[in-house]
Amino acid sequence: MSHFVYILECADGTFYVGSTSNLEKRLHSHNNLKSGAHYTKIRRPVVLRYSEEVQGFGVARAREAEFKRWSRVEKTDFINSQPT
Numbered sequence: 170m171s172h173f174v175y176i177l178e179c180a181d182g183t184f185y186v187g188s189t190s191n192l193e194k195r196l197h198s199h200n201n202l203k204s205g206a207h208y209t210k211i212r213r214p215v216v217l218r219y220s221e222e223v224q225g226f227g228v229a230r231a232r233e234a235e236f237k238r239w240s241r242v243e244k245t246d247f248i249n250s251q252p253t
Contacts, residue, residue, distance in 0.1 A: 172229035176219040176236060176244060179212035184244050186236040188229040192220055218248045 173192040177185040177199060185208055189195040198205040199215050209215050223229050236244065 170226075171222050171224055172226055174221045174223060174229050174232040174236065175217060176248060177209060177215040178218045179209060179215050181212050183212065184218070184241065185209050185212075185215065186233055186244075188226075188233040190226075192217075219251060 170190060172188055172190050173195075174188045175186070175192060175195075177187070177196075179185060185199075185206065187195065187206065195205075196215075196217055199209045200213055203210070221232065223232055239247070
């Protein structure tokens with residue numbers, strides 16, 4: 170089953186990294202629902218800056234952990250290097 174790893178930019182300019190099996194539903198919850206990540210709930214709206222489809226939950230979690238180890242500069246450079 171495919172999963173997604175994603176980077177959001179919050180209204181305050183910070184980044185949030187996550188993973189999910191349903192990206193559209195997760196983005197909706199980040200921006201609209203009371204449930205979900207507290208971090209994004211208090212920094213709305215959030216904008217999807219990057220997403221990557223991977224095969225399997227374990228792969229998604231490993232990639233998420235990798236992104237979370239990156240500095241803000243590394244994340245910004247990575248996002249800006251992606252084709253639009």
